[in-house]
Amino acid sequence: MHRYANPARFMRYSGAILPFAAGLTALLIGTGLYLGLFVAPADYQQGESYRIIFVHVPSAWLALFVYTNMAIASAVALIWKHPLADVAGRACAPIGAAFTVLALVTGSLWGKPMWGTWWVWDARLTSVLILFFLYLGYIALADAFDDPARGAKAAAILALVGFVNVPIIKYSVDWWNTLHQPATISQLGAPSIHPSMMIPLLLMAVGFTTYFVTVLILRMRAEIIGRKIRTMQLLQVQKKSTPSANVDGPPAAPAAESPS
């Protein structure tokens, strides 16, 4: 574990993975969209409108998956103080927020013609809206302190506290009666979707996951390089001011910012 938590090594491996992840994303989403929008048959009840599930369902899955990753990264950052975990947590938040918005918007667009309403305050929709606010809160809190290490700590605690919402979202449709339908694909029992529709749905889900990996790597690399630049600038300023008795030199960079 420690072996891969080294930023220099991370830069090397992630740079090698990046083109594959990006290529796979284009391939999977391209095939998934083609099969979903042109090849898959219309639904017996909803006609063509059901095709929004090829975007809506993977977005909703990823919204939960990204939050889970963010919570794990936050726990690792809090307990073991790995600098990379903090970088990963911060990189996750905007991606997860974007998936959540996508799930809410596509669901709303589908809800109007099918349910007859854009929005209802049922347990599923409300808990997903809370997930979106948790993402926004995390982003705001992480940057709310002058000292980035304190911001990271506060945001990590928020991410962990907010994690209780993830099982609530997942099981809201089973625990309470909601307007939102229960899960079509679950671990228990056969999926209640025809294979001709399930294959594009799964392709899209895997494609969204590789997209997440691609963007996560890009964002983490940018953050690591950004921190390196900040540390180098600090060192330069320090060097300039050391000959003059080191009186009003800036404080040394915090441990989390050292580029190893």
Place this chain on the structure above:
Amino acid sequence: MTRKRRRLMFVATGMVVLAAAAGLVLTAFEDNLVFFHSPTDVGEKGIPEGKRFRLGGLVEENSVHKTDGGLTVAFRVTDLSNAIPVTYKGLLPDLFREGQGVVAEGVLNQEGVFEAAEVLAKHDENYMPPEVAEALKKSGYWQEKAAE
């Protein structure tokens, strides 16, 4: 090592306490978190007439009657053990049909008829091409799922 251990224990304990608290709160709010009541719930809980609530269930087969040039609709909402008559004036969503799930918001009047101000269709989790649905119905494997 001990500091890491302590932090790990702290985070783990925090998560357990948090999960327990969330569980208790959600159990306490159980009745307020449901989106609709089934016809059986309405009978058991004795919701007073004139109180606005949501009624959910399946649209009973052969119960839909349109009058007034299709503008006013009367139908029965059933959970397969009890049923409540509903009247509604307005546009129905695409998925509204007999045997399908529906959630209506409104009030019960003196005659025990539910006067809906809004009718929403509830979709189930099944997706299939029309031919497959036909084949299933023909072969007798078709089963209407009861409303939850």
